[in-house]
Amino acid sequence: MPPDHNLADYVDAPTAHRHGGPLRVGLGGPVGSGKTALAAALCRTLGAEYDLAVVTNDIYTTEDADFLRRNAVLPDDRIEAVQTGCCPHTAIRDDITANLDAVELLEARHPGLELVFVESGGDNLTASFSYGLVDVQVFVVDVAGGDKVPRKGGPGVTASDLLVVNKTDLAPLVGADLDVMRRDSATVRGDRPTLLISLREDPAATEVAAWVREQVRVRRLQQG
Ligand SMILES: Nc1nc2c(ncn2[C@@H]2O[C@H](COP(=O)(O)OP(=O)(O)OP(=O)(O)O)[C@@H](O)[C@H]2O)c(=O)[nH]1
Numbered sequence: 001m002p003p004d005h006n007l008a009d010y011v012d013a014p015t016a017h018r019h020g021g022p023l024r025v026g027l028g029g030p031v032g033s034g035k036t037a038l039a040a041a042l043c044r045t046l047g048a049e050y051d052l053a054v055v056t057n058d059i060y061t062t063e064d065a066d067f068l069r070r071n072a073v074l075p076d077d078r079i080e081a082v083q084t085g086c087c088p089h090t091a092i093r094d095d096i097t098a099n100l101d102a103v104e105l106l107e108a109r110h111p112g113l114e115l116v117f118v119e120s121g122g123d124n125l126t127a128s129f130s131y132g133l134v135d136v137q138v139f140v141v142d143v144a145g146g147d148k149v150p151r152k153g154g155p156g157v158t159a160s161d162l163l164v165v166n167k168t169d170l171a172p173l174v175g176a177d178l179d180v181m182r183r184d185s186a187t188v189r190g191d192r193p194t195l196l197i198s199l200r201e202d203p204a205a206t207e208v209a210a211w212v213r214e215q216v217r218v219r220r221l222q223q224g
């Protein structure tokens with residue numbers, strides 16, 4: 001790859017919701033940025049509105065699925081864990097078989113399924129989902145990593161359908177300037193949306209839930 005080439009160019013382009021069945025929403029991002037906390041929040045907020053389910057990816061454990069079950073955000077039979085055993089991005093981009101199997105299992109178990117969240121294992125700024133696995137993808141970074149993160153780019157930051165900058169409550173503690181994060185996100189993402197949130201302060205993830213509702217609405221229109 002030429003050194004000045006943007007990795008985002010290598011992300012396969014969205015194919016206008018090619019899947020039948022539920023809308024599949026990928027939740028990716030660095031380790032600890034709040035992907036599981038966001039999945040839990042979205043399940044709590046949207047669980048009564050949609051027939052929904054979650055797939056979690058962990059490298060060596062089923063920790064995230066166990067967390068969701070423990071917190072009873074959804075009935076157990078709507079939560080599936082994939083143990084990747086390898087780099088998280090491999091299972092969401094290169095060989096997506098295990099994740100597709102998990103989604104299909106959930107679809108078979110719940111024929112009316114409308115919405116599936118697929119949480120990637122925590123990775124780094126180079127991770128992104130194959131659009132063979134998800135219809136839209138959310139990339140979650142956090143304020144604690146420093147306000148330089150958005151301008152460092154990477155396909156998740158630049159090309160995801162929604163960038164979430166989580167843990168804004170920590171900004172004063174780590175000296176992060178939220179205006180810088182907002183400005184740099186807009187610069188690298190163009191028209192793609194970014195939301196700065198704190199799941200600590202808004203455990204319902206109100207704005208992200210509204211974005212997901214809009215994605216479901218668009219999908220229904222496309223499906224006729
Ligand atoms: N202060 C603060 N902490 C948060 C917020 N959101 C999540 N956390 C905490 O951040 C830690 C990591 O959150 P997770 O949801 O497990 O992050 P993750 O991205 O799923 O982590 P991995 O799957 O291990 O990559 C947990 O201790 C959460 O309670 C937030 O908005 N503010």
Ligand SMILES: [Mg+2]
Pocket residue numbers: 035036037064119122
């Ligand atoms: Mg997690």
